[in-house]
Amino acid sequence: MTAKTDVVTKDGRATDGRATLATVADAAGVSVATVSKVLNGRRDVAPATRALVQDLLHSHDYVGRRVDPTRFPRVELLFHGDLNAYSTEILQGVVSAGIDPAVAVVVTQRPHGRQPRRPRPVVWASDLVAAGCQAVITVVNDLSPAEATALAKARVPLVVIDPVNLPDARVTSVGATNFSGALTATQHLLDLGHRRIAYLGGIAAAASNQARLQGYRGAMEAAAAPVPDGYVRTGNFIYQDGLAEGTALLDLAEPPTAVFAASDEMALGVIEAARVRGLRVPEDLSVVGFDDTQLARLASPPLTTVRQPLREIGAIALQRALRLAAGEKVDSHHIELATELIVRGSTASAR
Amino acid sequence: MTAKTDVVTKDGRATDGRATLATVADAAGVSVATVSKVLNGRRDVAPATRALVQDLLHSHDYVGRRVDPTRFPRVELLFHGDLNAYSTEILQGVVSAGIDPAVAVVVTQRPHGRQPRRPRPVVWASDLVAAGCQAVITVVNDLSPAEATALAKARVPLVVIDPVNLPDARVTSVGATNFSGALTATQHLLDLGHRRIAYLGGIAAAASNQARLQGYRGAMEAAAAPVPDGYVRTGNFIYQDGLAEGTALLDLAEPPTAVFAASDEMALGVIEAARVRGLRVPEDLSVVGFDDTQLARLASPPLTTVRQPLREIGAIALQRALRLAAGEKVDSHHIELATELIVRGSTASAR
DNA sequence: CTGAAAGCGCTTACAG
DNA sequence: CTGAAAGCGCTTACAG
Numbered sequence: 001m002t003a004k005t006d007v008v009t010k011d012g013r014a015t016d017g018r019a020t021l022a023t024v025a026d027a028a029g030v031s032v033a034t035v036s037k038v039l040n041g042r043r044d045v046a047p048a049t050r051a052l053v054q055d056l057l058h059s060h061d062y063v064g065r066r067v068d069p070t071r072f073p074r075v076e077l078l079f080h081g082d083l084n085a086y087s088t089e090i091l092q093g094v095v096s097a098g099i100d101p102a103v104a105v106v107v108t109q110r111p112h113g114r115q116p117r118r119p120r121p122v123v124w125a126s127d128l129v130a131a132g133c134q135a136v137i138t139v140v141n142d143l144s145p146a147e148a149t150a151l152a153k154a155r156v157p158l159v160v161i162d163p164v165n166l167p168d169a170r171v172t173s174v175g176a177t178n179f180s181g182a183l184t185a186t187q188h189l190l191d192l193g194h195r196r197i198a199y200l201g202g203i204a205a206a207a208s209n210q211a212r213l214q215g216y217r218g219a220m221e222a223a224a225a226p227v228p229d230g231y232v233r234t235g236n237f238i239y240q241d242g243l244a245e246g247t248a249l250l251d252l253a254e255p256p257t258a259v260f261a262a263s264d265e266m267a268l269g270v271i272e273a274a275r276v277r278g279l280r281v282p283e284d285l286s287v288v289g290f291d292d293t294q295l296a297r298l299a300s301p302p303l304t305t306v307r308q309p310l311r312e313i314g315a316i317a318l319q320r321a322l323r324l325a326a327g328e329k330v331d332s333h334h335i336e337l338a339t340e341l342i343v344r345g346s347t348a349s350a351r
Numbered sequence: 352m353t354a355k356t357d358v359v360t361k362d363g364r365a366t367d368g369r370a371t372l373a374t375v376a377d378a379a380g381v382s383v384a385t386v387s388k389v390l391n392g393r394r395d396v397a398p399a400t401r402a403l404v405q406d407l408l409h410s411h412d413y414v415g416r417r418v419d420p421t422r423f424p425r426v427e428l429l430f431h432g433d434l435n436a437y438s439t440e441i442l443q444g445v446v447s448a449g450i451d452p453a454v455a456v457v458v459t460q461r462p463h464g465r466q467p468r469r470p471r472p473v474v475w476a477s478d479l480v481a482a483g484c485q486a487v488i489t490v491v492n493d494l495s496p497a498e499a500t501a502l503a504k505a506r507v508p509l510v511v512i513d514p515v516n517l518p519d520a521r522v523t524s525v526g527a528t529n530f531s532g533a534l535t536a537t538q539h540l541l542d543l544g545h546r547r548i549a550y551l552g553g554i555a556a557a558a559s560n561q562a563r564l565q566g567y568r569g570a571m572e573a574a575a576a577p578v579p580d581g582y583v584r585t586g587n588f589i590y591q592d593g594l595a596e597g598t599a600l601l602d603l604a605e606p607p608t609a610v611f612a613a614s615d616e617m618a619l620g621v622i623e624a625a626r627v628r629g630l631r632v633p634e635d636l637s638v639v640g641f642d643d644t645q646l647a648r649l650a651s652p653p654l655t656t657v658r659q660p661l662r663e664i665g666a667i668a669l670q671r672a673l674r675l676a677a678g679e680k681v682d683s684h685h686i687e688l689a690t691e692l693i694v695r696g697s698t699a700s701a702r
Numbered sequence: 703c704t705g706a707a708a709g710c711g712c713t714t715a716c717a718g
Numbered sequence: 719c720t721g722a723a724a725g726c727g728c729t730t731a732c733a734g
Contacts, residue, residue, distance in 0.1 A: 020711060031721045036713055041477065046719055058506050061678065072482040074457070083446075084645060088439045095434075095460050104482065106425070106455040109446050126392075131423040131455065155409050239649050265649065272651040294435065298590050298616065298646060300623040327412065371727060382705045387729055397703055 019060035027056045073134045074104040075321055080142035083109070085264065085293035086237075086310065090139055090161060093314025101322060106133070110142065125150035135321035140164055140206075141171075157324030159317045163334075164206050172324065173334045174317045178208045181306040181339030182215025182260070185288045188304070188341055189258040190223045193350040194286060197225065198249050198256035200266050202237040209234070212262050212290065231256060235266055242269020250277050250285075257350050258286035264295045267303055271346065282348035292342055301345030309337050370411035378407045424485045425455040426672055431493035434460070436615065436644035437588075437661065441490055441512060444665025452673060457484070461493065476501035486672035491515055491557075492522075508675035510668045514685075515557050523675060524685045525668045529559045532657040532690030533566025533611070536639045539655070539692055540609045541574045544701035545637060548576065549600050549607035551617050553588040560585070563613050563641065582607060586617055593620020601628050601636075608701050609637035615646045618654055622697065633699035643693055652696030660688045 021039070025032045030049060037045050038053040045053075077094055079087050091107065098105045110118065119127070124147065128136070136151060141160040143151070148171065151158050160173040189197050199216040202209040213232070220227050230252055235241025242261055246269055249256055261267040267289030274285045281287055281301055289296055292307035316337070320330055372390070376383045381400060388396050389404040396404075428445055430438050442458065449456045461469065470478070475498065479487070487502060492511040494502070499522065502509050511524040540548050550567040553560040564583070571578050581603055586592025593612055597620055600607055612618040618640030625636045632638055632652055640647055643658035667688070671681055 022711080032712080033714080033721055033723095034719090036711095037720095040713080042714095044719060049719080072478075074455075083439050083443050085436070085439075088434050088436075091442075091458070092434050092460075095458050099460065104425075104457045105459075107442065107446050107458050108456075109443075109450070127423075268649045268651065272653070275651050295646070295649060298619045300619065300626050300651060302623070372729095373727080383728080384705055384707095384730080385703090387727095388704095391729080393730095395703060400703080 019062045021062075024053065024056045024060055024062060027060065028053050072104060072132065073101070073322070073325070074106055074132050075318060075325075076106050076108055076128060076133050076136045078108050078110065078136060078138040078142070080110045080138075080140065085295045086291055087139060089291075089293055089310035090314040090317075093311030094137065094318045095314075096311065097315035097318040103134075103318065103322065105318075121146040121150035122153075125154040125156060128156055129154050134325040135159065137161065137317050137321055141173075157321055159321045159324070161313055161317050162208055164203075164208075166207050169333050171333070172320055172330055174313050174320065175208065175334070175336045176308040176313065176339050177336045178211035178339070179215040179218075181290065181308070181341075182212035182262075183219045184215075184339070184341045185260050185290070185306045186216045186219035187223075188343065189260065189286060189288060189347065190219060190225065192258075192286065192347060194256075194258040195223075195225045195350070196231075196254065196256040197258045197260060198231040198233070199227075200242065200245050200249070200259055200261040200270065201232065201234045202262040202266075204234045209262055216260060228254065235262075237263040237265060239265045239269045242266030243273050244269070246270035246273030247276070250274065250279070256285075258288070258347070260288045260290075262290050264289040264291045264293050264299075264303060264305055267305065267346070268295060268299055271299065271301075271303075282346050286347040286350075288347060296342070296344065299346070304344045304347040305342055307340045307342045309339075312337055370413045372413075375404065375407045375411055375413060378411065379404050423455060423483065424452070424673070424676075425457055425483050426669060427457050427459055427479060427484050427487045429459050429461065429487060429489040429493070431461045431489075431491065436646045437642055438490060440642075440644055440661035441665040441668075444662030445488065445669045446665075447662065448666035448669040454485075454669065454673065456669075472497040472501035473504075476505040476507060479507055480505050485676035486510065488512065488668050488672055492524075508672055510672045510675070512664055512668050513559055515554075515559075517558050520684050522684070523671055523681055525664050525671065526559065526685070526687045527659040527664065528687045528690050529562035530566040530569075532641065532659070532692075533563035533613075534570045535566075535690070535692045536611050536641070536657045537567045537570035538574075539694065540611065540637060540639060540698065541570060541576060543609075543637065543698060545607075545609040546574075546576045546701070547582075547605065547607040548609045548611060549582040549584070550578075551593065551596050551600070551610055551612040551621065552583065552585045553613040553617075555585045560613055567611060579605065586613075588614040588616060590616045590620045593617030594624050595620070597621035597624030598627070601625065601630070607636075609639070609698070611639045611641075613641050615640040615642045615644045615650075615654060615656055618656065618697070619646060619650055622650065622652075622654075633697050637698040637701075639698060647693070647695065650697070655695045655698040656693055658691045658693045660690075663688055 021032045021035045025035045035053055038050050095105050135157045137159045139161045141163050158171050160171050162175050163173040201213055233245045235245055242265060249259060250273060259270050261270055267287050270287050271281050274281050279285050289303045289305035292305045296303040296305045323330055372383045372386045376386045386404055389401050446456050486508045488510045490512045492514050509522050511522050513526050514524040552564055584596045586596055600610060601624060610621050612621055618638050621638050622632050625632050630636050640654045640656035643656045647654040647656045674681055
């Protein structure tokens with residue numbers, strides 16, 4: 001075959017074998033211009049021609065239309081580990097806030113461990129950019145320093161929700177007023193006449209947990225209520241830890257009459273620990289949670305808890321992410337939304 | 352200004368004012384070819400040149416890189432109404448299954464009502480295509496016929512999870528064996544010696560609810576257990592309905608000793624209704640749920656429930672969506688995954 | 703390591 | 719309603 005024949009038999013396919021407008025134009029017996037018009041929804045095409053071209057576009061698997069990242073902005077929402085009631089509320093907030101600016105929220109999940117099957121940070125960041133991602137939002141920051149740096153170099157802004165570490169000026173973060181939430185919750189139990197109040201915390205090193213612990217201690221000290229050894233315990237914010245630590249608390253020689261847990265999930269574990277022991281909530285034991293996820297409303301009894309405005313937090317995270325992506329400066333690199341005590345049925349007066 | 356001057360002062364900006372490679376090349380004092388190489392990560396560029404060009408690319412907000420939809424496939428996951436424990440499990444399954452093929456899962460939520468602020472179906476479908484969306488997955492199909500048609504015309508495959516309507520050959524759907532799940536759950540209660548068993552169903556018209564109702568009836572009939580008036584009730588799969596209908600059931604002259612609810616959320620409502628009445632679960636009332644969401648494990652007592660493999664359902668929905676998008680034929684347009692009874696603490700022998 | 707030149711895939715103003 | 723032609727933004731093989 002000569003070079004000329006080659007050109008003729010090429011039928012206008014792209015070098016990688018994909019169909020181009022020329023391929024389809026050839027098949028349809030129309031010009032490339034007409035195919036382009038059909039593709040762009042212009043009106044000056046005869047209905048019959050349009051139908052024919054559309055058919056051929058599809059039968060040739062035409063995919064040439066590149067996505068315009070400014071027309072369809074997209075944000076990456078990164079969770080680590082399984083989704084739970086807490087993540088769901090945040091997700092809800094981010095997704096709702098994305099409806100109006102028409103931002104596609106891509107939900108991604110990373111395995112809990114550090115290294116396994118993660119792409120190299122630089123590759124990860126540049127793929128995000130190539131895919132049209134405007135910003136990354138993470139929940140309980142799980143990015144490695146290398147990943148954060150790669151993101152920064154690629155100019156993809158990062159917003160962290162409920163950061164584990166103390167706010168770092170390099171990242172923007174959104175959280176809740178953990179200290180005052182915990183203070184209010186503990187105060188509520190004190191007001192009900194409880195003195196033997198235990199604190200079941202989350203991950204010891206987490207900034208949110210430290211603030212909650214200090215809120216608890218502050219309220220207890222102000223009321224001159226003792227905090228005996230064994231009344232401050234830590235878990236991982238999960239149900240199993242609530243159940244185990246709740247059981248341990250009830251097994252103490254002087255068990256508490258009230259438990260303030262640093263998450264709704266742990267609070268439910270405490271409620272179950274009480275039920276197993278034949279104790280009634282709130283008659284025999286008062287329990288307060290933290291978060292105000294769906295779980296709190298659905299628990300039996302419904303759970304008194306410190307509401308974090310998780311949906312608003314998610315919405316604000318998205319708004320900040322978009323502002324940063326647009327090159328605007330953000331006033332403060334960390335903001336906290338107010339918590340609120342929601343009193344339901346799991347707390348009652350001490351007897 | 353003459354035409355010539357215009358060209359000179361244009362500095363290579365695109366017609367819409369955005370920076371192009373020429374803009375950046377101009378600013379950097381290099382050729383367009385060099386900028387292109389930097390953009391594509393080629394090696395034959397001096398480090399200093401690369402750094403300069405990268406800087407200018409950013410400072411000019413260069414966004415010309417169009418997204419290649421075949422390199423970064425994306426799937427739209429559509430929920431209607433708020434996310435709950437049930438949606439979370441499905442979401443989890445879809446997202447996990449998307450990790451390996453590197454499919455971006457875009458989570459979208461539509462307001463519950465029919466028309467408000469939705470784009471016209473044809474616009475919606477063509478925007479999806481333009482944004483690089485390969486397929487749409489909906490949970491409890493909420494698409495209007497016009498939307499489904501627009502999607503079909505745009506050749507975007509649609510996979511419905513837990514379809515409300517009976518399977519339609521035009522859409523691919525994934526569900527669970529609702530009939531046998533309900534049969535097994537009811538049988539479990541009968542085996543425990545219960546005879547007065549009520550059924551608290553979901554949306555009456557939903558295909559899944561009808562199958563569950565028939566499973567319940569089938570088991571009751573086979574055991575010659577009567578189904579008195581008032582023992583079959585319907586709700587909307589939500590907690591409030593579980594609470595209200597559960598209360599109504601307990602108020603009957605001959606209240607049931609066991610309730611089979613068509614969702615975990617409704618089952619929790621029944622448990623709360625019992626608690627409010629001073630009844631203990633499972634000692635005074637056995638309760639079985641449906642779904643096996645997180646709620647079931649976290650309830651107090653932990654809930655006996657019919658497990659729907661929701662994560663697997665989500666994963667399979669994604670796989671089918673991708674297969675359809677790739678032009679493959681799918682064997683059956685509807686498949687059902689097996690349910691399984693998970694016995695926990697909310698059921699006990701009838702006294 | 704750089705860039706002139708050829709060329710690709712697509713769009714659009716305009717003549718018919 | 720159609721398409722030839724000009725042109726845009728980008729890429730790449732190749733000469734230096």
